[in-house]
Amino acid sequence: MKTGKAIVLLGMGMLIFTMMTGAVAAYTIDGDLDDWGVNPANNSWYATSPARSAVENWRAGPNSDSISPGIEECDIEAMYVDEDENGPYIYIAIITSMPPEGFDYSCGGSTVHLITGDLALDLDNDGIYEYGVKLTEDSRTVSGKIGDVFRDPTWVKITTECAQSQLSFSNIKNGTRTGDATVVYQGYTDWPQDNGAANYVIEMRIPKSALGISAQGDVDLCATVSCTNDVIMIRDFHYTPIPEFATVALPLAATIGLFIFFERKRRREGE
Structure with missing residues (x-):
């Protein structure tokens, strides 16, 4: 009987966890995009559905007619997004040739330090x-x-010297901090180089609570x-x-009530 009770309690625990977290997406924030179904070295550019993909790698890949970034280090190859359905996180991955420490570019007799833009x-x-x-320090x-x-x-737009103007801004100057995203920014081992420059992955998990999400909606994402x-x-x-807690609490209370009912019934029958 004790084993049966333990199994029931374990099942209830799993139910509680599932109800509290919703459908959890299987993304490990480690800079490896295999769990997205992405590997450009194998010509696998697009993420597995239901994740969304944008692929614009210059001079390579399926959409090679995108605007020239000037130098490869300014190229953003692709971006991917998915979420935990009715769960706590949004997941985003970016492939770029911009190193996490930035890149020094010679321009008009001086050196300009280029950096990645904030998401x-x-x-x-x-x-x-x-x-x-x-996304930068x-x-x-x-x-x-x-x-x-x-x-x-x-x-604000950080770099104006020898720059193109595909967007009016690149980075955050100030704002109100609302939370933390888990971010990995590292070399892309599955696709280490493109047009003579190293490739990097920026992979992140953003709490929906930090984005003030309280209802369903649509989001536009931009990286530069x-x-x-x-x-x-x-x-x-x-x-x-x-x-909301109430939506979780009601079915949970019903489940607990059923468990108590059948447990009491079992005890009466055993008397």
């Missing part, structure tokens, strides 16, 4: 990116650490570099909210 998110489709995730951007999430950021020579976007990715 921009527009959660109400009004063209204003009201949330951002810090460069002192010209908002203070904090990589992965900090900011609401109502002030967006400090010179805005290249820009990549995913528009209208549909996200779901984390269920």
